[in-house]
Amino acid sequence: MTAEAASPVLVTSGWFGAAAWMRAYRVMLRWEIFGSRLLYPILIVSQILVGAGFVIGFGLLIPDLDLATAQYLTTGAVVMSLILVGLVVAPQLIAQQKMEGSYDYVQSLPVPRSAVVAASMTLSSLVAVTGIVAALSAAVWRYDVDLSLDPSIVPAFILTLACGSLLGSAVGHALDNPQATLLFTQLGILFIIGFSPVSFPMERLPGWLSGLHEYLPIHHMAVVVRASLTDGLVDPTFRSWFVLTVWAVMAALVTGLVMGRRR
Amino acid sequence: MTAVVASDIRLRAGTQLWMEGYGSMLRFEMRNLRTYLTIGLVIQLALGAGMTLMYGFYFGDLDSSQVTFLVTGIPTLALIPIGFVMVPSAIMEHKLHDTYDYVWSLPVPRLSSAMATFTIFAVLGIPGMVLALLMASAIYDVDLAISWSIIPAILVTSWIGVSVGYALGHVVPEPRVISLITNIVLFLVLLFSPIVVAIEQFPDWWERVHHVLPFWHMSTVIRAALTDGMVTTSVPSSYIVLAIWGVLAASVAALVVGRRG
Numbered sequence: 001m002t003a004e005a006a007s008p009v010l011v012t013s014g015w016f017g018a019a020a021w022m023r024a025y026r027v028m029l030r031w032e033i034f035g036s037r038l039l040y041p042i043l044i045v046s047q048i049l050v051g052a053g054f055v056i057g058f059g060l061l062i063p064d065l066d067l068a069t070a071q072y073l074t075t076g077a078v079v080m081s082l083i084l085v086g087l088v089v090a091p092q093l094i095a096q097q098k099m100e101g102s103y104d105y106v107q108s109l110p111v112p113r114s115a116v117v118a119a120s121m122t123l124s125s126l127v128a129v130t131g132i133v134a135a136l137s138a139a140v141w142r143y144d145v146d147l148s149l150d151p152s153i154v155p156a157f158i159l160t161l162a163c164g165s166l167l168g169s170a171v172g173h174a175l176d177n178p179q180a181t182l183l184f185t186q187l188g189i190l191f192i193i194g195f196s197p198v199s200f201p202m203e204r205l206p207g208w209l210s211g212l213h214e215y216l217p218i219h220h221m222a223v224v225v226r227a228s229l230t231d232g233l234v235d236p237t238f239r240s241w242f243v244l245t246v247w248a249v250m251a252a253l254v255t256g257l258v259m260g261r262r263r
Numbered sequence: 264m265t266a267v268v269a270s271d272i273r274l275r276a277g278t279q280l281w282m283e284g285y286g287s288m289l290r291f292e293m294r295n296l297r298t299y300l301t302i303g304l305v306i307q308l309a310l311g312a313g314m315t316l317m318y319g320f321y322f323g324d325l326d327s328s329q330v331t332f333l334v335t336g337i338p339t340l341a342l343i344p345i346g347f348v349m350v351p352s353a354i355m356e357h358k359l360h361d362t363y364d365y366v367w368s369l370p371v372p373r374l375s376s377a378m379a380t381f382t383i384f385a386v387l388g389i390p391g392m393v394l395a396l397l398m399a400s401a402i403y404d405v406d407l408a409i410s411w412s413i414i415p416a417i418l419v420t421s422w423i424g425v426s427v428g429y430a431l432g433h434v435v436p437e438p439r440v441i442s443l444i445t446n447i448v449l450f451l452v453l454l455f456s457p458i459v460v461a462i463e464q465f466p467d468w469w470e471r472v473h474h475v476l477p478f479w480h481m482s483t484v485i486r487a488a489l490t491d492g493m494v495t496t497s498v499p500s501s502y503i504v505l506a507i508w509g510v511l512a513a514s515v516a517a518l519v520v521g522r523r524g
Contacts, residue, residue: 042443049450050450053450053454053455054454057450057453057454057455058321058454060454060455060460060464060465060466060469061318061321061322061454061459061460061464062321062322062323063322063325063329063460063464069323190309190313193317194313194314194316194317194320195313195316195317195320199321200320200321200323204319204320204323205320
């Protein structure tokens with residue numbers, strides 16, 4: 001009897017501490033990779049096609065392409081890979097889990113929920129990186145764009161990815177209806193590609209829309225990433241970093257609240 | 264017994280019975296897809312107006328002939344997704360909800376069922392296309408010279424789109440493969456097709472590919488019907504290519520419809 005009573009205590013004590021968290025994180029990473037092993041190759045291939053296709057395709061459409069436009073397109077494709085993976089792919093994966101009924105199962109696993117979120121964010125970052133490499137290679141091959149990477153690339157990429165994935169997971173976890181999630185992501189794609197100053201200068205948008213983008217994260221993501229990849233195209237201000245940080249913190253709070261919810 | 268058999272045989276033949284089957288399938292599909300069709304119409308409008316604005320943002324400063332080119336490409340862009348995307352997805356809905364075999368088992372000629380689907384989606388395309396064109400020309404303040412040849416241009420474009428989509432939806436069994444194919448088609452049409460820009464902007468080899476694919480020819484015949492002197496290539500030869508596509512796509516669709524499962 002005493003032995004039986006002792007073993008749950010042992011398991012419980014294994015719940016706390018950084019080492020236990022890391023172990024749970026690694027387990028969840030493996031879980032995600034094996035659980036979605038059919039999906040990730042498709043995601044990676046579509047990221048590569050979309051990244052390269054975007055740079056080349058719009059280059060074909062835009063009349064009289066000059067170097068500045070090509071730079072905008074290239075850096076825009078990088079930003080889009082970073083945003084779309086978090087804001088679009090992550091909620092769709094969660095919606096799919098909800099439809100298949102495996103969502104509640106994963107939530108019931110004896111691992112910290114933050115480890116679950118961290119594991120899926122790690123994998124979506126890897127997917128995003130393949131799209132970025134494809135977009136940059138396509139740009140260098142077709143337009144000879146001048147890229148000059150500076151150290152701010154590290155915080156810019158991390159903050160953009162984190163902000164996008166946290167917003168995406170907040171939406172994915174908060175909305176219970178997969179159809180609603182799907183609608184949100186479709187509208188999100190349209191808004192980010194068509195109506196956000198990611199791949200073209202902000203001045204081309206009507207005044208009210210550019211005013212709105214001062215407060216949304218998308219424009220600021222584009223500014224910090226563009227500044228870290230090129231020289232002289234944009235100058236990131238303190239405001240951009242500040243707005244992005246606020247959004248990331250807010251999204252993390254919402255994700256935390258939703259994930260911590262007991263049902 | 265003989266009487267029953269005889270009436271069965273009469274039920275399955277004749278123009279009038281075909282028309283009755285067509286009428287009931289039209290009602291059946293319309294009620295079945297009413298939510299889907301409404302959403303489709305809204306998406307088509309949003310896409311039409313959205314695309315015009317969006318291409319404008321990306322292109323920057325455009326001169327008046329480039330703007331006219333963009334605006335007259337919009338109807339083609341609004342029509343293509345109806346056939347290539349919405350039709351296969353509608354068939355997928357039947358497969359996912361397990362109503363697919365049920366529809367085939369209904370005592371109506373299969374061709375009348377197929378024609379009902381064709382009619383609904385061909386008609387669905389027109390109001391959205393017209394409104395998208397009106398919005399686009401209002402946004403950019405473009406004067407159009409619309410001629411009667413717009414009717415065959417729209418008919419042949421919808422016909423090809425709906426037939427290809429119909430064949431695709433019935434031939435490919437796996438819903439995910441369908442959505443992959445439709446996404447690739449959309450990507451191809453939106454970014455890599457000379458619909459809103461001149462074909463000369465593309466590399467030579469890609470230009471030649473588009474002489475074979477239907478998309479550029481669709482935009483050519485529609486643009487020729489909307490403007491005066493804008494289209495410099497031969498419109499009749501575009502119609503010939505489209506006619507070949509139309510016959511091919513319809514034959515494949517007919518084969519699929521006649522197949523016994």
